[in-house]
Amino acid sequence: MLLKFWPIYIPLICFLTLKPQYFTPNINVFALGDETDHLSLLKFKESISTDPYGMLLPWNTSTHFCNWHGIRCNLTLQRVTGLNLHGIRCFVGQVPSLGKLQDLLLLSFSSNNLGNNSTYDLEFLKSLTNCSKLHILGISENKFGGHLPDTLGNLSTQLSQLILGDNQISGKIPAAIGNFVDLTLLTMYDSRMEGIIPTTFGKFRKMEVLGLRGNELSGEIGAFIGNLSHLFYLEMGANMLEGTIPPSIGNCQKLQYLSLAQNNLKGTIPLEVFNLSSLTNLLDLSENSLSGYIPKEVGNLKNIDILVMSRNHLSGNIPGTIAECIMLEYLFLQGNSLDGIIPFSLASLKGLRSLDLSQNRLSGSIPYVLQNISFLEYFNVSYNMLEGEVPTEGVFRNASEVVVTGNSKLCGGISELHLPPCPVKVKKLVKHHKFRLIPVLVSAIVFLLILSIILTFYLIRKRSKKSSLDSPTIAQLAKVSYQSLHNATDGFSTTNLIGSGNFSSVHKGNLELEDKVVAIKVLNLQRKGAHKSFSAECNALKNVKHRNLVPILTCCSSTDYKGQEFKALIFEYMKNGSLEQWLHPRTLVTDNPRILKLDQRLNVMIDVASALHYLHHEREQSIIHCDLKPKNVLFDDDIIAHMSDFGIARLLSTINNTTSKKSSTLGIKGTIGYAPPEYGMGSEVSMNGDVYSFGILMLEMLTGRRPTAEIFQDGQNLHNFVANSFPENLLQILDPLLVVKEAEISTKEEIQNLTPTTEVCLVSLFHIGLACVKESPKERISMVDVTRELSKIKRAFISGKVNRNYELSNLTLYSIMNL
The missing domain is CATH 3.80.10.10 (Ribonuclease Inhibitor)
Structure with missing residues (x-):
């Protein structure tokens, strides 16, 4: 305002x-x-x-x-x-x-x-x-x-x-x-x-x-x-x-x-x-x-x-x-x-303050999940036709900031709301009703048994067909055959190979029936853990949908032409490549160099943070990425960032606010330089580990230096490189491509390379990056705080940039007039 x-x-x-x-x-x-x-x-x-x-x-x-x-x-x-x-x-x-x-x-x-x-x-x-x-x-x-x-x-x-x-x-x-x-x-x-x-x-x-x-x-x-x-x-x-x-x-x-x-x-x-x-x-x-x-x-x-x-x-x-x-x-x-109804999805607005x-x-009813919005300070649903129990946690603990009057069928809530208590539902079965229910129950059981037998025969027959290529755990996804993938990639030729890793290789392909360019991730079944990684990824991906995650289109579980087991994931193809390619291009195209400006890098940070926030805090079962790095951040046509390769992460279930970890032998704990130090000492994967990887990602985007660069030897690393020079010697650690050039100012006057607005933004971003890479996992900032702080930085940067634009436009006008 x-x-x-x-x-x-x-x-x-x-x-x-x-x-x-x-x-x-x-x-x-x-x-x-x-x-x-x-x-x-x-x-x-x-x-x-x-x-x-x-x-x-x-x-x-x-x-x-x-x-x-x-x-x-x-x-x-x-x-x-x-x-x-x-x-x-x-x-x-x-x-x-x-x-x-x-x-x-x-x-x-x-x-x-x-x-x-x-x-x-x-x-x-x-x-x-x-x-x-x-x-x-x-x-x-x-x-x-x-x-x-x-x-x-x-x-x-x-x-x-x-x-x-x-x-x-x-x-x-x-x-x-x-x-x-x-x-x-x-x-x-x-x-x-x-x-x-x-x-x-x-x-x-x-x-x-x-x-x-x-x-x-x-x-x-x-x-x-x-x-x-x-x-x-x-x-x-x-x-x-x-x-x-x-x-x-x-x-x-x-x-x-x-x-x-x-x-x-x-x-x-x-x-x-x-x-x-x-x-x-x-x-x-x-x-x-x-x-x-x-x-x-x-x-x-x-x-x-x-x-x-x-x-x-x-x-x-x-x-x-x-x-x-x-x-x-x-x-x-x-x-x-x-x-x-009031959409349950409003609970994903983690920064919402007034509704x-x-x-x-x-x-x-009032969705119970709304009480989980930690920043919500005011809630008014008065004079509607709502019914059911009013939540009692979060904003609903403060009667002065919650208005629910004019809904005659609401009940419960804290006492200060003066709502009637909710009726206790008690099932009362009269004896003669019990006898009437027996034939109904017997009939239902017999029906379910017959239905189970029919479904069992159907599934056995379906599995016996080798042309049926999709795993039953992801049966709701569209099916695709090995032959289709083979044709789409010219026999998985090296010309179509766009990436490879420890557990998979990725090919670009064009599915004939859908006439759609896709990315096909073929799992290396010769390596230990590949079978489990496929199962984990499929099960994790089938319900994981977010605007900043690379969407999965389908899966394929079949045999190849040599009779060997074949498993692949088919993703939407991101034609603008990865963050790795943008930060560290192998060849510099001078005519049209691919350079991410500060505002674009800030948007990428927000996109990746939003995806991690979703995986950590917006799902019933939290998902740990385990391997966040620039290669796993892909860009769509509009240079919007999408995080990939999160499907092999282990699922966590939260019980009574404690994290319960399932045993796993996947052995995937990140990439050297991006994995937190505790992983090297045998610690379990954790949200704090992802936060560390995100912090390294931020520092790499700000400095333009990989954490595995040759200069980082003898105990030196990217974290120390930044911490030792920050904030006094900002220009010494900053990616030179982020320094504003005189030609971009459109004025004949010499000005500082960093405008005050840019400097404030960079200092704030470095602060967050350093807060993410604290050595002790417990001292690291959470993704909830990261997303909130990044959004504040973006708003301040935009506002400051606007004011700065006025200053520069007037400098230009007066310099042109040669006063």
Whole structure:
């Protein structure tokens, strides 16, 4: 929500990032400088009736005007280039003409008491048409009244930021505002603007922030919104907009924040909104008249923090796919006509803090698994048609944060909820009923015996056919024959070999019937443990489904053409290779090098952490991966990471919060460099072991160095290599490909290789990596904490990157002008 207030501070940020040699005070200047600018500033000072902090007292002839508070100059020309009186709370009835400050680049009067809420308050804007170099104009949070003049469109065509909100400005938005084709930011918050949004807004192809919240704007949101493809922040809430949400909004593929709340919008929510996977901060469509179902595509918003669709006319079930929004912290769907049950899958939203489903038509019980969401702080399902017992753990232990009123059939819960006790179900069998049940029971037993005999004969006959190639433990999967796999891989030729390991080799193949490219993992049955690894993998994979796990398509258990036993797993093919290939390419393609940028590496870390979190904490039986490494992280077409080779891990069952390990002779305990030290001393595989491997993976992604690199000898390892130089000598351990190059900054000025935002992000990631590779397993961070911290880092990185982009864009503008 803090994004709303960024525009207030952006002029100040940009103001402080301009070229210091041209745009800062110079205490050595004694010449009077340009007298025109000097007199214009003195005239402005005369118009100030109150200066509560005395900020303008130094504005006198004893000090050069370039050294006055809020003034910045081009010292070569001794002309005023910046007038920034942001937040000094001065009172000015009517702002005088400023048109003689012809070299002005920045003008900020925000957060003062300028204006009298009169028709003539904005007359001074007309004089700014002489300031042909103006880039930033901020007059928000004042007492300006009147209408925006049509001459506003005559201001500098180089204007990049226009901040007008929190005033008493009324009337229509001038269509001529569309002349500012270089605008990246436009805010008109909490004013009294009315009429339609001009279609000339479609010219803002560079626009990044558009804030129109809290006005009286009406009419439809035009299809022109799709032209604003660089938008990352769009706030149009609290107006009187009507019509439908235009599908063209789907063109805004960089949107991170979208609010259309508190309007009169109707119709269904277009699927294009839910396909905006860039949304990370907020989607707020509340308090409209939107109808229809919540589509399953809502699961595409996997990085969204806040999802608000309350107080509409939405109907149908809550889709289970909403649980795929793994970063979701706040979900508000109250005040609709939603029916059906509360999806059990919501329990997988481990970071969920607030859930409001009140005032709907939901039925069924409150899923007990919701009490396992450790971060859930507020839960409201009041005024539905729920029944059954209310859980008593987790958030349900706090009566002040749980609202269940208006559900007459709910019972149990903690005493503070004042619900009736749940009835005890007791089976009472009267004696004469017992005699009536005997024939029924006998008939049922006879029927089951006959059915068992029939099924036994059927299964024996089925197994006797050698063409039947699928194991009965995975009978629900599609069948594939050895012949099909043989043909698909050209006889398992070396040309189709894409990988090999201790227990298997992997071939690329094209299944003829399905016309589908797949990865075929053929198990090496000559090696000890291969049979067990196949059984373990099949049984583990048949119900293991997660967006960041490589999905299994089918299995094959048969004999080959030599009569030898043959077992294989068929996976979806990931054509973009493995993380290993991206981090350590064997050949460097200079024309189009495959390099993962920091934000991509962060996404990979989050993807892998999400998969591990699922295996460790979201299944009834936990799964230990045992062999996490870059080779087992594969990329799909969209460079989304999928973890592979988890099927040979041992299954763990949790009883009374203790881990019970089944004996195993698989002997698979990881790869040298990635396996934790305790495995080498005979310890059982564990979740803590996976955490260690994940930490090594993170450090490798950050340093670009394998844990088995030649430099790590004589007791030195990747962990120590990082720990010894962190955080003081970050650049010494950082992958050189992550260091921002000057060419990417698009400015002639020399800046630090690491921006503050990037440095904070990297330090945080190194901290997590080091916390994962603690020598003692008990001291290592859990995957629950890892996923939560990584999501926080991503949000901070995105927000900081946005602010940094403003700084860099303005640096570029001013350097180009050669002040």
